[in-house]
Amino acid sequence: MALPSPNLDDRRFQQLVDEAKRYVQQRAPEWTDHNVSDPGVTLIETFAYMVDQLLYRLNRVPEKNYSAFLDLLGIRLFPPAAATAEVDFWLSAPQPETVTLRAGTEVATARSESDEGVVFATTEELPILPSELTRLVTAPVSGEQTDRTTALAEARDIRCFQAAPAPGDAMLFRLPAAVPRCILSIHLDSRVEGVGVDPRQPPLVWEAWDGARWLPCETGSDTTGGLNRPGEVIVYVPPGHTASVVAGTRGGWLRCRVTEPEPGQPFYSESPTVREAEVFTVGGTAPVEHAETVTDVSLGISEGVAGQRFSVARPPILLDGEPPVVEVSSDQGWQTWRAVEHFGNSSPDDRHVVIDATSGTFAFPPAVREPDGSLRTYGAVPEKGAHVRVLRYRTGGGAGGNVARGAISVLRSSVPYVARVENREAARGGVDGESVDNAKLRAPNALRMQERAVTAEDYEIVARQAAPSVRRVRCVPATAGEGGAVRVLVVPEAVADDGDRLRFEQLIPSEQVLSAIATQLDERRLIGTRLVVEPPAYQGVTVVARLVVPAGQADRVREAALAALYRHLNPLRGGTAGNGWAFGRPVQYGEVFGVLQRVAGSGLVEEVRLFPADPITGRRGAPAERIDVAAHELVFSYQHQVVVNEADLGGVQR
Secondary structure (H helix, E strand, O other), X not given: OOOOOOOOOOOOHHHHHHHHHHHHHHHOOOOOOOOOOOHHHHHHHHHHHHHHHHHHHHOOHHHHHHHHHHHHOOOOOOOOEOOEEXXXXXXXXXXXXXXXXXOOOEEEEOXXXXXXXXXXXXXXXXXXXXXXXXEEEEEOOOOOOEEOHHHHHOOOOEEOOOOOOOOOOEEEEEEOOOOOOEEEEEEEEEEOOOOOOOOOOOOEEEEEEOOOOEEEOEEXXXXXXXXXXXXXXXXXXXXXXXXXXXXXXXXXXXXXEEOOOOOOOOOOOOOOEEEEEEEEEEEEEEEEEOEEEEEEEEEEEOOOOOOOEEEOOOOOOOOOOOOOOEEEEEOOEEEEEEEOOOOOOOOOOOOEEEEXXXXXXXXXXXXXXXXXXXXXXXXXXXXXXXXXXXXXEXXXXXXXXXXXXXXXXXXXXXXXXXXXXXXXXXXXXXXXXXXXXXXXXXXXXXXXXXXXXXXXXXXXXXXXXXXXXXXXXEEEEOOOOOOOEEEEEEEEOOOOEOOOEOOHHHHOOOHHHHHHHHHHHHHHEOOOOEEEEEOOEEEEEEEEEEEEXXXXXXXXXXXXXXXXXXXXXXXXXXXXXXXXXXXXXXEEHHHHHHHHHHHHOOOEEEEEXXXXXXXXXOOEOOOEOEEOOOOOEEEEEOOOEEEEEEOOOOOOOO
16 A cells, blocks of 8 residues: 555644643633633634644645655656647638638637637638639549530530449549649539439549549538439548649549449449539638647746746647747857757757746756766756747647537638638547646656556556547557557547537547557567557447337437437447446447436336447448457447337336
8 A cells, every 4th residue: 555644733723722722721720711702712713723724734745745756756747738620611602812711810619608719720821722613524434534524515414424333433523723621512413314322322432633542522511412413512622632634634633433332322223414513612621729829939038057947928838739949049040949858868068948838837958066076067058148039839728629510610810701610520639737636646657667668557558648638548469460569449539419429430549649659659668569559449339229108208208318328338438437338348238228217217118129230331230139349349339229109108017
C-alpha cells in the first residue's frame, strides 16, 4: 500500500474552543461565565477560527512538497488540446469570381440562454473557385472514351454508360480548373432508363482526379435517384483535386463511376441517359479548430543571466500542432530559439527553450555549478537587453469544443456571399488540461516505465500520453504469423448523434492520431519488437424486438427503447458500468432482454432477436441467442429495430 500522508494536526474548531475553555478553568477559576454571549468566549472563538485556518494550511505542506517533487522529476501537467472539425461554407448563389475565406474566419455554435456559443476559427485560407462544365466524356470499362460535349449541346439523349452497364463504366466531367475543397452542385436532366436500381442506394460513386489516382468524393443530397430523373447531386471535392490531362485535355476532372453491387443491392439493367448537364460551385469546406491564434507577442527584455523565465498573458499554450516560434533580438537580427523537451542534451551554444504549456511559461537554459566551482550553461543565454518575442501561438482548447454535427451554424466573421455554415461531422479531439490529481496518479507509472514500453500496460500509458484525445487504448498480442509484434488498438472519442447513435466512421481514428501514437511507441519499444497501431475490429449487432405497452405510450417507449439499445451496445460508453463495452465480451439474449424490460416498465417484451451484422456492408447473419466477440473486438450497434404495439394490459399479472 502507499505510504500514508501524515495529518500534522487534526484538531478542529470546536476542539480548539473546548481546549481553551479548559485552560481558562485551570488558570482563571474566577472566570465562571463561559456562555457564547460572554465577550471573552467571543475572543476564544475568534482565535480558534484563525488557528483552525492555520492548521488547514499546515496540513497542506505535504501536498506542496509532493508537487515540488513532481516538478523536480520533470512531471508537467498536460496542456489542453483543441477540437477540430470540417465546416461547410455555403454561398448565397453561385459566384462568377473567386470568394476567398481568410484563415482565422470565425464560426460558432448557437448561443443559448445558459451557455455561450463555442467559437471555432479556420486554420487555413479557403478559395471558393467558380466552376462550370466544359466537357462531358463517357468511358465504358471495355471500350474507348467518347466525347459527348457536342451531343450534350444539341440536347440529345446520351447514355451515361454502356447499354448494359458494367462495374467500372464511368461518365467524366471536365471543369476549367481544379476546385479542391469546394462543394459542387451538378444538375442533370435524365430520363428513367436506368431501370433495376434502388434510387436510395444506386451502385455509383463520385470521384475526383488528384494527378495520380481517383479520390472518392463525399456526396450530399442526390435528387436524381441514381441518374434516373431530373435533379441535382451535391459533391464535396477532396483537398487533393488537381488539374491534369485526362481524356486528352487538361482541366479539373470528376467522374461518376458504376461500382460492384453489394450483396442484395439492385444493379442497372439498362443505362440511364442525360440530355442536359450543368456544374456550379455552391460552397467550400474549411478545417476549423476550437482555438485562437495570438500573434507577435512581446515577452520582455533579457537580463543576460541564465535560467530566465517569461510568460504570456493568455495561457495555456496549445502544443497539438506546430510549437510556438520564439525569437530573440541580436546584432544580426532576430534569432529563432528551438523548443526542446529538456536541457539535458543542450550544449552551451544551443539556442534552446523549454515551454510549460499549462502556465504559458518559456524557460531559457539554466547554469549549473560543477564540482570544481565552474559554471556550466545547458544552452545559450540571451544577451542583456535583448528583446524576446513569440511570433505566434495558439490558446484555448478543451473538451467543450467536441460539439455534435450540425451544431456549428453561426458565421461570426463577415464574409461576402456566404449565406450559412454547417459541420457535417462532429468536432473531435478536444481535451481539457490535466489536473494535479491526475498528474499524481501518473507519476508512479512514469517512474516505473523510465521512458521504456515493456508491458502491455506500458504501451497503453504511452499511447494515451501521445494522443490524449483517444477514448480507449488496448494492447493485445499479435495474431498468428506476426511473431514479435505488439498490436495497440485505438478507439477515438466521438460525439454521438441524437439517441446515442454512433456512426461507424466516427470510430476510426485519424491518420494523425495513429501516427503520433506510433512515433511515441517506436521510441520506447524494446529492440526487436514490431509495432502495429490500428483501430480494433468491430462486431456489428442488430437487435430486432417487439414490445407491448398500454395505450398512448407507443411512441415514447419506441424512442426510449432504441436509445437504450444504442447506449448499452456502445463501444465508448456502453456496457454495465457505462465506460464502454468490454473487449471480447459477448452479447447475450438475457442481457438485452433486461435492458428492454427496464424501458417497457409495466409493458411486455414479447420478442427479442439478435443478429450479427457487418458494420461496413450491413450484411446480416442468422439470428442467435448469443453473439460472440473476439478478444480484440468491440461491439457496434447497427440499425436496431423496435416495434411497439399498444394493448390493454390490465389483466396481466406482474
